[in-house]
Amino acid sequence: xxxxxxxxxxxxxxxxxxxxxxxxxxxxxxxxxxxxxxxxxxxxxxxxxxxxxxxxxxxxxxxxxxxxxxxxxxxxxxxxxxxxxxxxxxxxxxxxxxxxxxxxxxxxxxxxxxxxxxxxxxxxxxxxxxxxxxxxxxxxxxxxxxxxxxxxxxxxxxxxxxxxxxxxxxxxxxxxxxxxxxxxxxxxxxxxxxxxxxxxxxxxxxxxxxxxxxxxxxxxxxxxxxxxxxxxxxxxxxxxxxxxxxxxxxxxxxxxxxxxxxxxxxxxxxxxxxxxxxxxxxxxxxxxxxxxxxxxxxxxxxxxxxxxxxxxxxxxxxxxxxxxxxxxxxxxxxxxxxxxxxxxxxxxxxxxxxxxxxxxxxxxxxxxxxxxxxxxxxxxxxxx
Numbered sequence: 001x002x003x004x005x006x007x008x009x010x011x012x013x014x015x016x017x018x019x020x021x022x023x024x025x026x027x028x029x030x031x032x033x034x035x036x037x038x039x040x041x042x043x044x045x046x047x048x049x050x051x052x053x054x055x056x057x058x059x060x061x062x063x064x065x066x067x068x069x070x071x072x073x074x075x076x077x078x079x080x081x082x083x084x085x086x087x088x089x090x091x092x093x094x095x096x097x098x099x100x101x102x103x104x105x106x107x108x109x110x111x112x113x114x115x116x117x118x119x120x121x122x123x124x125x126x127x128x129x130x131x132x133x134x135x136x137x138x139x140x141x142x143x144x145x146x147x148x149x150x151x152x153x154x155x156x157x158x159x160x161x162x163x164x165x166x167x168x169x170x171x172x173x174x175x176x177x178x179x180x181x182x183x184x185x186x187x188x189x190x191x192x193x194x195x196x197x198x199x200x201x202x203x204x205x206x207x208x209x210x211x212x213x214x215x216x217x218x219x220x221x222x223x224x225x226x227x228x229x230x231x232x233x234x235x236x237x238x239x240x241x242x243x244x245x246x247x248x249x250x251x252x253x254x255x256x257x258x259x260x261x262x263x264x265x266x267x268x269x270x271x272x273x274x275x276x277x278x279x280x281x282x283x284x285x286x287x288x289x290x291x292x293x294x295x296x297x298x299x300x301x302x303x304x305x306x307x308x309x310x311x312x313x314x315x316x317x318x319x320x321x322x323x324x325x326x327x328x329x330x331x332x333x334x335x336x337x338x339x340x341x342x343x344x345x346x347x348x349x350x351x352x353x354x355x356x357x358x359x360x361x362x363x364x365x366x367x368x369x370x371x372x373x374x375x376x377x378x379x380x381x382x383x384x
Contacts, residue, residue, distance in 0.1 A: 003035055003043045006345065007083030009107070011051040011074060011090060011098060014058065016186070017112065018089030021141070021333040023048070028065055029334055036341055044345050051077050074098060078105040085344060087111060091188060092195040096121050103128050108135040108344045110337075113204045114364065115357035117195055119382070122361045126354035127384055137340045137350055138357030140208040142275075144332035150293035150323045151279065151286060152213055159295070160281025166214060166253075168261035168277040170202065173268050174245075177232030185265065187233035190241040197243035199224055199367045202263040204360030206249065208352070211359065214279075215254035221376045222367035223248045227266045249367060252376075287320065291329075294320040358382055 012018040027046050030036050035043030049069035050058050058070040071077050086102035088095050088111035096116045102109050115138050116122040129136040175181040188194035210217050224244035233239050246264040273289030284297040302314055343350035370377045
C-alpha cells in the first residue's frame with residue numbers, strides 16, 4: 001500500500017539526547033528503514049522539521065543527515081497544519097511553555113522527561129492536553145531496554161515467587177573538566193538554578209521503572225549529596241555545583257516490596273553495566289542491566305557458609321544463568337517512538353502519558369523533600 005507521511009516538529013535536537021537517541025537512532029532510523037509498518041499494511045513515513053535557537057547547528061545537522069527542513073521559528077513551525085506531532089527535548093525549564101503552545105495549536109505531543117519543573121505544572125499540562133483532545137506521551141526509555149524487557153518477562157511469568165527486594169546501582173564517573181578530559185554531561189546538570197540535579201533527573205526514571213515492573217511506589221526516603229563541589233563548564237570556566245550529584249533512594253512499593261537505588265555521577269564502575277538492578281524473591285533472583293539479564297533459581301542457589309579464614313570456595317558469578325534474547329531488541333528510544341507513532345496514526349494503546357510523566361516529577365519532588373526533612377514521605381495518588 002502507499003506510504004503515509006507524518007510531520008514531526010523536533011525541538012531541541014542539537015542537544016546530546018535529542019540528536020543521538022531521538023533524531024538519529026529513532027526518527028531517522030524509522031525513515032531509513034522505509035517507514036513504520038501499520039496494521040493496515042501502509043507505511044508511515046516521518047518527515048521531521050528541526051527546531052532550535054542556533055541556525056548554523058540546525059543547518060549543519062539537516063545537511064549532514066538529509067533532513068529537508070529546519071527553522072529557528074517555533075511559532076511558525078507550530079502554525080503548519082501539515083505537521084501533526086510536536087517533540088520536545090529542550091532543557092526542562094523551557095519545556096512547559098513550548099508544550100502549552102503546541103497544545104494550543106492542536107498538536108499531538110511527545111517529549112523528554114522531566115515533563116516539567118514541578119508536578120503541579122506537569123499535571124496542568126496533562127489536563128490541558130486532555131481538554132484539547134490531543135494525544136500525549138513522555139519518554140520512558142528504560143522500560144524498553146533489552147535487560148529490562150527480559151526482567152519484566154521474568155516478573156510476568158512468576159519466576160520470582162513473592163518479590164521482596166529490589167536493589168539498583170546507577171551511574172559512572174563524570175569528569176570534572178579540570179585536568180584535560182571534558183565532562184560527559186552538560187554543566188546545567190550541576191546547577192540547581194538551571195533545574196539540574198540527579199534527583200530531578202533520575203527519580204523520574206525510577207518511578208516508571210518501579211511502577212511498571214514491580215508495583216506502585218507508595219513511599220520514599222532519600223539522601224542527596226554534592227560530592228564534587230566545583231566543575232569546569234563548556235567554556236572552560238570553573239563554576240560552583242549547586243545541585244546534588246549523588247542520591248541514595250529507598251522506596252516502599254505495593255505488595256511490601258522494598259527497593260533501594262543509588263544514583264551518582266561520582267561512582268566509578270565495578271559492575272557489568274552502567275545500570276544494574278537485582279531482584280530477589282522466594283523462588284529466584286535476577287540481575288538485570290541495560291542489555292543483559294541473569295538469573296538464579298532456588299534449586300541452583302549455592303549454600304555458602306561464612307568463614308573469613310579460608311579463601312572463598314564459590315565462583316558466585318558463574319552460578320548464574322543468562323536469560324536468552326529470544327527476539328531481536330531494537331533501540332529502546334526507537335521502540336517507544338514507534339509505539340507513539342502508532343498511537344497517533346491508528347489509535348494503538350499507549351500507557352506512557354503526561355500523567356505518568358507527572359508521577360515521575362512528583363517522586364523527584366518528594367525525594368528532595370525527604371532529603372530536606374530527613375524523613376520518609378508517603379507518595380499520594382495523582383489524579384487528573
